[in-house]
Amino acid sequence: MPAPAPLHLAAEIGGPPHDDTGRLVRLARTAEEGLLDFVTLADSFGGPGPDALGALARIAPETGRIGLVPTVTTTHTEPFHVQAGVATLDWVSRGRAGWRVDVSTSAAENRLVGRRETLGPAAAWAEAGEVAEVSRLLWDSWEDDAEIRDTSTGRFVDRDKLHYVDYRGTAFGIRGPSIVPRPPQGHPVTVVDASAAVSRDTAARHADVALLRARTAEEAAALGADLRARAAAHGRDPGALRILATLVVDLGDGPAASAPDGGHFGGSPAELADLIARWHAGGAVDGFHLVPLAPDTGLARFTRGTVAALRERGLFRDRYEDTTLRGHLRLARPASQYATTGGVS
Amino acid sequence: MTAGPTRPRKQIHLAAHFPGVNNTTVWADPRSGSQIDFASFVHLARTAERGLFDFFFLAEGLRLREHKGRVHDLDVVGRPESITVLNALAAVTDRLGLAATVNATFNEPWELARRLASLDLLSGGRAAWNVVTSSDAFTGENFRRGGFLDRADRYTRAAEFVAAARALWDAAGEGPRSFAWSGDHFAIAGESAPPRSPQGRPVVIQAGDSDEGREFAASAADIIFTRHGTLEAGRAFYRDVKRRLPGYGRREEDLKLMPGVTVVLGDTDADAQERAAEIRRQQISPQNAIHALELVWGRDLSAYDPDGPLPAVDPDPESALVQGRVRHADPFEAAARWRALSEEKGLSIRQTVIETTSRQSFIGTPSTVAAAMTEFVERDAADGFILVPHLTPGGLDDFVDTVVPLLQERGVFRTRYTGTTLREHLGLAGTGVEGLTA
Numbered sequence: 152m153p154a155p156a157p158l159h160l161a162a163e164i165g166g167p168p169h170d171d172t173g174r175l176v177r178l179a180r181t182a183e184e185g186l187l188d189f190v191t192l193a194d195s196f197g198g199p200g201p202d203a204l205g206a207l208a209r210i211a212p213e214t215g216r217i218g219l220v221p222t223v224t225t226t227h228t229e230p231f232h233v234q235a236g237v238a239t240l241d242w243v244s245r246g247r248a249g250w251r252v253d254v255s256t257s258a259a260e261n262r263l264v265g266r267r268e269t270l271g272p273a274a275a276w277a278e279a280g281e282v283a284e285v286s287r288l289l290w291d292s293w294e295d296d297a298e299i300r301d302t303s304t305g306r307f308v309d310r311d312k313l314h315y316v317d318y319r320g321t322a323f324g325i326r327g328p329s330i331v332p333r334p335p336q337g338h339p340v341t342v343v344d345a346s347a348a349v350s351r352d353t354a355a356r357h358a359d360v361a362l363l364r365a366r367t368a369e370e371a372a373a374l375g376a377d378l379r380a381r382a383a384a385h386g387r388d389p390g391a392l393r394i395l396a397t398l399v400v401d402l403g404d405g406p407a408a409s410a411p412d413g414g415h416f417g418g419s420p421a422e423l424a425d426l427i428a429r430w431h432a433g434g435a436v437d438g439f440h441l442v443p444l445a446p447d448t449g450l451a452r453f454t455r456g457t458v459a460a461l462r463e464r465g466l467f468r469d470r471y472e473d474t475t476l477r478g479h480l481r482l483a484r485p486a487s488q489y490a491t492t493g494g495v496s
Numbered sequence: 497m498t499a500g501p502t503r504p505r506k507q508i509h510l511a512a513h514f515p516g517v518n519n520t521t522v523w524a525d526p527r528s529g530s531q532i533d534f535a536s537f538v539h540l541a542r543t544a545e546r547g548l549f550d551f552f553f554l555a556e557g558l559r560l561r562e563h564k565g566r567v568h569d570l571d572v573v574g575r576p577e578s579i580t581v582l583n584a585l586a587a588v589t590d591r592l593g594l595a596a597t598v599n600a601t602f603n604e605p606w607e608l609a610r611r612l613a614s615l616d617l618l619s620g621g622r623a624a625w626n627v628v629t630s631s632d633a634f635t636g637e638n639f640r641r642g643g644f645l646d647r648a649d650r651y652t653r654a655a656e657f658v659a660a661a662r663a664l665w666d667a668a669g670e671g672p673r674s675f676a677w678s679g680d681h682f683a684i685a686g687e688s689a690p691p692r693s694p695q696g697r698p699v700v701i702q703a704g705d706s707d708e709g710r711e712f713a714a715s716a717a718d719i720i721f722t723r724h725g726t727l728e729a730g731r732a733f734y735r736d737v738k739r740r741l742p743g744y745g746r747r748e749e750d751l752k753l754m755p756g757v758t759v760v761l762g763d764t765d766a767d768a769q770e771r772a773a774e775i776r777r778q779q780i781s782p783q784n785a786i787h788a789l790e791l792v793w794g795r796d797l798s799a800y801d802p803d804g805p806l807p808a809v810d811p812d813p814e815s816a817l818v819q820g821r822v823r824h825a826d827p828f829e830a831a832a833r834w835r836a837l838s839e840e841k842g843l844s845i846r847q848t849v850i851e852t853t854s855r856q857s858f859i860g861t862p863s864t865v866a867a868a869m870t871e872f873v874e875r876d877a878a879d880g881f882i883l884v885p886h887l888t889p890g891g892l893d894d895f896v897d898t899v900v901p902l903l904q905e906r907g908v909f910r911t912r913y914t915g916t917t918l919r920e921h922l923g924l925a926g927t928g929v930e931g932l933t934a
Contacts, residue, residue: 170691172618196607201614201691208583209618212534229602231558231638235577242576243534243584263606265684293574302524305783308574310567313560323640328567330557332532332574 157481158431158467159393159438160185160458161220164446165193169200176213178446185454186468188479189218189249191342191440196224196255197263204236204250211244218476220249220342225282226275227255227264231325234286241334246475249340249360252279252353272349279350281320283341283357288316290338291487292328314489336477337485345378346397346414355381359482360393362440364414371396372435393480395440396430398423402443402452420456427457428466505907508873509752509880509922510900511595512544513553515888517561517572519788520758520855522778522886529889531572534584539889541585544592547896548910550921551593551624551699552585553721553882554578558599559635562819563787564796570784579611586619593918595624595701601650602630602639605660605682606690612698613665613690621694621917625661626701626721629654634819651708653681658700658716660684668692695919705733713751714740718924721882722755725856730755730877752879752922758857759883761894765860772859775886776850785846788853791818792830802846806831806838855884866902873908 164178175192182190194203201209203221211219219240223233233250241248254275255261261269270278297312316327338359345354346364354361355378363378365371371394379389401417416423427439443449461467477484514537515521522528530536541552556578561568578596585594594615598608608625616623629650630636660677667675667689676685702709702717713720714737724730730753738748760775762768780788782802790797793807794815800807811827824830838848858865872878885891903909915921 170617172620197686197688198610199688199691201617202611204580205583205611205614205618208580209586211584212538212587227604228607229639232577232603236580239576239580242532243537243581245534259687262685264604265682266604298574300523305524305781306569307523307572308567308569310569313567313573324637325640326559326637328560330560330574331576 155432155466156434156437158427158461159395159480160187160427160461160467161189161191161218161395161438161440162187162446162450162453163191163193163440163442164450165191165203166446167200169198172206172209174447175206176210178450179210179214179217179219181450181454183214183217185458186471187217187454187458188438189220189247189340189476191220191251192222194222194224195253195260196227197257197260204240207248208240208243211240211247214244214247216247216471216474216479218247218249218340218479219244220251220340220476222251222253224253224255225279226270227260227267230282230285230323231289231329233282234289234329235331237286237339238290238329238331238334241336241339242331246335246477248334248336249342249476251342251344251362252283252357253344254279254350272347276350276353278320278322279343280353280357281318281322283343283353285316285318285320285325286341287338288318288488289325289327289329290333291485291489292316293331293333294487294490295333295337298332312490333487336475337487340476340480340482344397345374351378352381354378355392356385356387358392359477360395360480362395362397363436364397365435366414368430368433368435371430372433375436391482393437393482395438396436397440397442399442399444400449400453401445402449402456420452421460423453424457424460424464427461428464431466506873506879507910507923508869508903508908509754510544510547510549510909511551511553511593511754511880511882512540512547512549512892513555513756513882513884514540515572515885515891516555517557517575519571519779519784519853520884520886521572521888522775523572523888524781525778525887527890528887531888532574532576534581536889537576537581537585538588540885540892541589541592543889543892543896545589547892547900548913549592550880551595551622551918552582552589553595553626554581554597556597556599556628558602558630559638562634563790564817565819568787570781570787579615582623583615583618586615586622589622591622591913591916591921593622593624593699593921594619595626595699597626597628597703599628599630600654600657602635603657605657605677606664606684606686608657609661609664610690612661613668613693616693616695616698617691621919623693623695624699624701624719624918626703627654627658627717628703632819651712655712655716656681662697662716664690665693665697695917699918699922699924710737711740713737714746715744717751718919718922719752719754722753723856724755724877727872727875727877730872731875734876734878750924752924754880754882755856755878756882756884758855758886759865759895759899760857760859761862761865761898762859763861765864768860768864772857776854779886780846780850780853782846785849788849789845792824792827792834794818794827800845803844806835806845806848862898862902866899866906869899869903870906870908 192203207219294312343354343358582594702713703721760772794812
């Protein structure tokens with residue numbers, strides 16, 4: 152009998168108050184004590200609090216193993232800056248960085264830049280895919296062993312191992328190479344929320360982790376099968392795509408609101424463990440991305456109640472077996488595309 | 497004899513520069529560590545904080561430098577993105593200011609104002625922004641918009657960028673947080689200002705020496721980051737910049753002049769001079785000497801012997817040999833100066849480059865260096881210094897252990913942090929420049 156697929160768990164730590172750094176540190180540490188794969192921090196281009204990438208960089212040295220996944224929007228930002236920032240988060244966290252790719256389609260956010268036509272969701276998601284693609288090219292633009300420090304020839308790098316990406320997209324072009332040496336994970340983990348149909352193809356092409364909302368295990372399985380089929384159609388190994396169901400959870404600690412579009416759970420920590428075990432055993436999803444309605448109390452209830460119950464059943468890790476986010480997710484560290492193809496510099 | 501009331505001595509401000517992608521950094525030294533591992537940044541930042549420095553300073557790169565159409569490989573290549581590293585350093589330091597160099601040409605005011613206000617919030621009021629601009633299409637090839645600007649436009653854009661960022665920072669806090677900015681370069685509006693900055697506004701640093709740069713600094717900067725060779729040159733620059741301040745309704749103490757300097761210490765002054773000469777030889781390897789020559793001449797001079805005489809050919813002023821760095825404004829003048837120096841002193845190519853590219857340095861025993869730094873500041877050639885070590889990450893250890901205590905004994909440097917924010921360390925008013933409308 153094959154061993155059951157490992158269960159992956161992640162949690163959102165965002166929401167007000169936005170200006171309390173100590174709170175973010177506490178929440179990330181709670182998630183780490185629960186041995187979760189990663190935490191997400193929601194954000195938008197016009198977000199009210201500190202930018203999510205900056206906030207997770209701030210808490211990186213105060214945590215040791217947990218993956219750190221800020222939301223980064225791609226519509227108004229410069230792709231070159233975005234990839235450099237995410238690569239740098241990977242350096243300062245020693246291989247624990249991801250990014251949740253998002254778009255910005257509101258007129259209000261557009262006015263913050265004041266220069267661009269407002270993009271519709273389809274165009275914005277297509278562009279987000281281009282940003283994800285060029286980011287991977289730029290992360291690969293330094294081969295892992297490019298730094299040589301050869302004192303005999305006076306050369307710090309082997310420039311044959313630095314590559315121009317010469318990317319030409321619909322809205323931007325980038326020459327490269329990146330300014331940042333290849334990050335510890337090779338590619339920081341790309342996360343895409345595939346709940347909305349408009350984002351699904353971008354997720355299938357570019358995501359390492361796809362998030363989706365579903366009301367039932369059957370619905371989750373159907374959406375997941377669709378994603379994997381699309382991934383395969385794009386020439387990817389569908390088994391290298393991790394699919395996590397996003398659940399807004401109310402563990403008896405917050406206002407009993409219902410989530411706008413399904414994916415809402417209300418009940419006890421033990422009941423949530425039952426649900427997670429059931430969905431996962433049926434193969435519907437690889438894991439769950441929990442969004443506690445009240446993170447300050449809900450996250451601890453989740454880790455001490457639900458996660459502990461899952462661990463007792465042997466369904467979840469009892470220690471971190473790896474130091475990187477890719478390791479937690481059992482995703483291979485990719486080789487540089489240039490190293491494997493021997494692309495010209 | 498009774499001591500009369502004494503005027504408090506002018507205090508020195510100190511900052512640390514992370515060694516970067518230029519030939520100041522001696523990567524070939526066996527003590528030289530990683531330029532990218534976070535541990536290197538932690539070591540240098542904590543050393544600076546142990547030394548009660550005002551701030552830690554990071555440069556920026558937007559494209560790898562090229563020479564003869566290929567990536568320049570003789571100096572350190574690559575670095576992390578500044579603001580992200582500084583956010584992480586905020587976790588491992590308590591008081592040290594955190595200064596990021598960020599280009600105003602290839603960014604937009606809302607996004608950058610928010611990122612800087614975030615750094616200020618996440619560090620408890622320690623953020624600074626070193627405003628730089630770019631005018632070359634070479635760098636622009638990595639950016640989707642903005643492209644490049646001509647020299648005049650990039651300063652007007654930078655000035656408007658800073659003014660717009662200030663309007664955004666000022667909109668945070670009390671009352672409705674909506675804002676609007678309309679100018680020649682930006683027309684932006686919103687209902688949500690960036691997060692409230694504990695300093696009111698992050699500290700603004702301006703680097704550069706041109707007349708436009710000085711005027712920009714006088715109008716909008718809290719610190720000017722300069723380079724100048726001698727005490728007299730420093731005093732002239734200091735007078736020139738400070739006298740521009742009243743025109744903007746500002747006081748002399750509202751703008752701090754902090755030149756970038758190197759320090760070489762020894763047990764005796766002669767020992768320190770010997771070490772300094774050895775460091776210069778490390779910085780100017782034979783390959784780097786030819787490279788420096790090619791930067792002036794704009795020609796391939798790889799066939800020349802670095803230990804031989806300067807080339808007899810003239811520079812090529814139209815050359816596109818060099819990309820991603822500033823060329824000499826007048827290569828013929830520079831070449832003539834180099835030749836004169838070489839002939840007068842009988843110097844080889846490498847020796848000439850070593851002589852002509854020397855930076856402002858304090859060389860001597862800790863006591864000699866402390867006295868010289870004090871003199872520079874007391875005679876108004878500077879308000880302090882940005883130290884540029886040649887080693888990563890241990891390059892400031894000796895300075896902090898030996899020179900800082902001597903400055904403290906002299907009463908010209910703090911013995912503890914008295915404030916929590918960078919503005920407080922610098923003795924700047926709460927929200928920077930007052931009386932200046934956006």
